[in-house]
Amino acid sequence: MAELARTIQGGFVGSLVVFGFIGGSAWAQAQGAAGALVRYSFDDDLVDTGPDTFSVSQFGRGSVRLSTVYRFSGYRSVEIRDVAGDRNFPELQGYFPIRTEGKLYLHFAMMTTDPGEELNIALAGPQWFRLRKDGIAFWLKTANGYLTAISDSMPKKLFCMRAFVWYVVDATYDIDAGTYDLTIRQEGLESPVADMRGQANAASQPGSRVDKFSFIGDHDTDASNVVYYVDDVLVGVDEAIVHQPFAAPGRRKLFVDYWNSARRARAAHPKPLPMMSLADLGIGSAETAALRQNGAGELLGQILSGRLPEVPDDLPDPSRSILQSVIAWREGARALTDGDAELALARFDRASQLSPSAALSQMDAVMALANLARWDEVDRRLAGIVPQWRDDPRLPATLAIIGLARGDLDAVEHQLRPSAESSGLLAEEYFLTLLWKGDAARAETFAHTMLARGPDSERGLWRERLGDAAFLSGSIERARDYYEASLAEHPRPNSVWLKLSDVYFKLGDLEKERAFRERVYGSLRER
Amino acid sequence: MSRLRVASLLLLVPLVPQLVWGEDASAAQVQQWVAGRNVAAIRALGRPVLPKLVHLYESASDDGFKARVAQTFYELGWESPEAKRALMKDVHTQNQDLRLQVQWALGRVSNDQDVVDTLIANMRSDSNPLFRDKAACALAYDQIHLSEQQKVRLFGALIEALRDEKLDVRRIALTALQIQTGQTKGFEPGASWADREQKIRVWQSWLAQYKAGL
Numbered sequence: 001m002a003e004l005a006r007t008i009q010g011g012f013v014g015s016l017v018v019f020g021f022i023g024g025s026a027w028a029q030a031q032g033a034a035g036a037l038v039r040y041s042f043d044d045d046l047v048d049t050g051p052d053t054f055s056v057s058q059f060g061r062g063s064v065r066l067s068t069v070y071r072f073s074g075y076r077s078v079e080i081r082d083v084a085g086d087r088n089f090p091e092l093q094g095y096f097p098i099r100t101e102g103k104l105y106l107h108f109a110m111m112t113t114d115p116g117e118e119l120n121i122a123l124a125g126p127q128w129f130r131l132r133k134d135g136i137a138f139w140l141k142t143a144n145g146y147l148t149a150i151s152d153s154m155p156k157k158l159f160c161m162r163a164f165v166w167y168v169v170d171a172t173y174d175i176d177a178g179t180y181d182l183t184i185r186q187e188g189l190e191s192p193v194a195d196m197r198g199q200a201n202a203a204s205q206p207g208s209r210v211d212k213f214s215f216i217g218d219h220d221t222d223a224s225n226v227v228y229y230v231d232d233v234l235v236g237v238d239e240a241i242v243h244q245p246f247a248a249p250g251r252r253k254l255f256v257d258y259w260n261s262a263r264r265a266r267a268a269h270p271k272p273l274p275m276m277s278l279a280d281l282g283i284g285s286a287e288t289a290a291l292r293q294n295g296a297g298e299l300l301g302q303i304l305s306g307r308l309p310e311v312p313d314d315l316p317d318p319s320r321s322i323l324q325s326v327i328a329w330r331e332g333a334r335a336l337t338d339g340d341a342e343l344a345l346a347r348f349d350r351a352s353q354l355s356p357s358a359a360l361s362q363m364d365a366v367m368a369l370a371n372l373a374r375w376d377e378v379d380r381r382l383a384g385i386v387p388q389w390r391d392d393p394r395l396p397a398t399l400a401i402i403g404l405a406r407g408d409l410d411a412v413e414h415q416l417r418p419s420a421e422s423s424g425l426l427a428e429e430y431f432l433t434l435l436w437k438g439d440a441a442r443a444e445t446f447a448h449t450m451l452a453r454g455p456d457s458e459r460g461l462w463r464e465r466l467g468d469a470a471f472l473s474g475s476i477e478r479a480r481d482y483y484e485a486s487l488a489e490h491p492r493p494n495s496v497w498l499k500l501s502d503v504y505f506k507l508g509d510l511e512k513e514r515a516f517r518e519r520v521y522g523s524l525r526e527r
Numbered sequence: 528m529s530r531l532r533v534a535s536l537l538l539l540v541p542l543v544p545q546l547v548w549g550e551d552a553s554a555a556q557v558q559q560w561v562a563g564r565n566v567a568a569i570r571a572l573g574r575p576v577l578p579k580l581v582h583l584y585e586s587a588s589d590d591g592f593k594a595r596v597a598q599t600f601y602e603l604g605w606e607s608p609e610a611k612r613a614l615m616k617d618v619h620t621q622n623q624d625l626r627l628q629v630q631w632a633l634g635r636v637s638n639d640q641d642v643v644d645t646l647i648a649n650m651r652s653d654s655n656p657l658f659r660d661k662a663a664c665a666l667a668y669d670q671i672h673l674s675e676q677q678k679v680r681l682f683g684a685l686i687e688a689l690r691d692e693k694l695d696v697r698r699i700a701l702t703a704l705q706i707q708t709g710q711t712k713g714f715e716p717g718a719s720w721a722d723r724e725q726k727i728r729v730w731q732s733w734l735a736q737y738k739a740g741l
Binding site: 087130131132133135136143152153154155156157202203204205220221222 | 570604671672675705707708709710733736737740741
């Protein structure tokens with residue numbers, strides 16, 4: 001009967017190859033939180049791929065990449081995109097130290113664009129993703145539009161899923177008993193949409209150990225075109241960790257959160273901005289395709305994690321130029337962090353030369369110039385690049401930091417005030433500098449002055465800034481009124497829609513929160 | 528034609544054969560690829576290649592080549608009523624290589640009930656233990672197109688096979704169930720009839736729950 005084991009199927013994973021290439025960045029494991037084995041919010045700094053963290057498989061035509069389009073919290077989630085008929089599936093797989101007893105707490109948020117397309121999410125042990133002891137312990141999948149849990153080797157329908165709605169999954173897995181409790185909440189609803197106790201694990205195997213989890217499309221039929229998003233993945237051994245605010249259902253990071261965290265972290269010296277997506281480095285879908293075609297995806301991952309200082313000689317263009325640009329940007333970021341602004345500027349300019357659409361290199365070059373106090377050049381370059389940063393949450397804090405770097409704050413105010421009313425960008429910088437130092441009242445007064453005296457074309461923008469000042473000072477309803485009023489005159493309402501989404505979230509109106517969020521991110525529905 | 532141009536054309540051949548050969552030559556090339564187990568090149572032609580493969584299978588006089596075609600169907604994993612019809616004609620052949628390849632391929636080209644029924648029958652009744660074992664293997668691994676309702680029927684047949692008089696049939700039926708579900712429910716193929724019946728009832732209860740949840 002040994003013959004029966006002709007082909008031991010790998011379950012979700014046939015042969016695993018780790019691509020250190022996940023939309024380019026920012027995965028964070030749990031640090032410093034006792035009880036947390038794994039924690040990915042996808043909003044933090046670079047972490048290497050590897051056997052102790054996570055791996056990404058992007059065979060076939062599917063992809064796993066960071067996304068700023070949809071996120072449950074913070075600025076980013078992970079998009080998993082499967083393509084039917086490509087004989088493979090994309091996979092995000094995470095590892096943690098093997099757990100042989102006790103309880104394990106699993107938490108994550110997920111959103112699918114089409115519940116009719118299959119996806120699979122599983123927690124497994126050393127026997128990988130197979131139905132057996134030490135194989136799959138916890139398994140969710142979509143089938144015919146329903147989210148389904150595999151328990152006792154059979155599918156159990158949980159609920160009919162909705163597209164473009166976040167679901168927060170909390171599972172408590174009892175390793176010794178081989179059972180789990182499962183609660184799933186839908187954004188905007190008070191009561192859970194699924195609440196099950198004492199469910200047998202996937203293959204009804206008490207004592208089934210676990211050490212990894214996986215998010216994929218389909219693994220067998222190759223018929224799935226699913227596109228779904230995952231955020232806030234947390235695996236822990238302490239229930240309290242899982243139920244920290246990080247895991248609170250419905251929590252999302254507001255636009256002011258970036259401002260606040262930047263304010264806490266940056267002091268007065270301009271530093272390189274954090275990278276949020278590969279697009280920051282001028283790497284869009286065409287560049288990604290070129291890198292894949294040249295087999296250079298792994299090289300990009302190595303460069304981003306600082307493990308590869310030079311591009312191999314035999315790599316052809318355009319991949320060669322793309323990677324050289326990334327290397328130059330990284331060298332510039334390191335130099336600026338170390339205080340060598342001259343070198344940083346040279347490297348950022350080199351990166352921009354190699355990749356003219358790399359917006360981050362351009363902005364980081366401005367930060368280097370600010371460090372060098374070359375203010376004329378700062379103003380000239382900023383004027384050229386700010387329009388493309390208008391909807392970016394990093395812009396206000398960046399302008400404030402530049403404002404602060406001009407010198408003593410009082411001197412900054414004196415320097416800016418006379419010219420503030422004649423130059424939109426300098427006025428904005430001045431306004432943000434006031435906010436940065438915590439003087440919301442003066443900032444608001446200044447904004448009212450600009451609203452009264454400034455050009456008509458900027459009235460919508462100044463109402464938005466008044467809303468920002470109100471929001472930062474905690475006057476959410478006043479912020480809402482300013483934002484609503486600004487829409488009528490605003491030349492680019494996207495940023496206001498996003499802020500109104502945050503305002504309505506704060507006010508508890510989740511219908512409006514969603515309505516405004518979808519105005520900004522509605523394009524994904526067309527994919 | 529320059530050598531460089533010849534070389535570039537040769538490079539294109541495995542990638543885009545349909546652009547290089549005409550219809551007739553393509554059939555000959557498919558035959559070569561089957562013989563050479565170049566499934567990637569065949570896959571690149573897409574599903575329109577299936578009738579050609581069926582034709583190659585049905586017109587072949589050599590069982591060894593038919594086995595290669597069956598193996599190609601297996602690796603492609605594409606549903607095809609024509610392929611199923613052709614393969615079913617050989618599901619009782621005594622040629623060992625062909626029989627095994629046909630039994631393995633059937634579940635990967637079809638989810639028809641008679642495929643599962645035939646494999647169950649082979650698993651339980653074929654005079655050759657190797658063919659019985661490999662039929663169980665196909666039932667365990669290769670029924671990739673079954674719906675959940677069809678799986679219920681497969682599991683029911685495997686559970687029923689736990690009652691088979693032949694010990695080896697009970698053993699391979701249990702192994703197929705274990706591969707499919709990760710469980711044995713405590714069933715021991717060599718245990719007493721009463722013990723076996725008790726565990727079969729556990730399996731039947733499980734199956735009833737499975738069915739009710741669909």
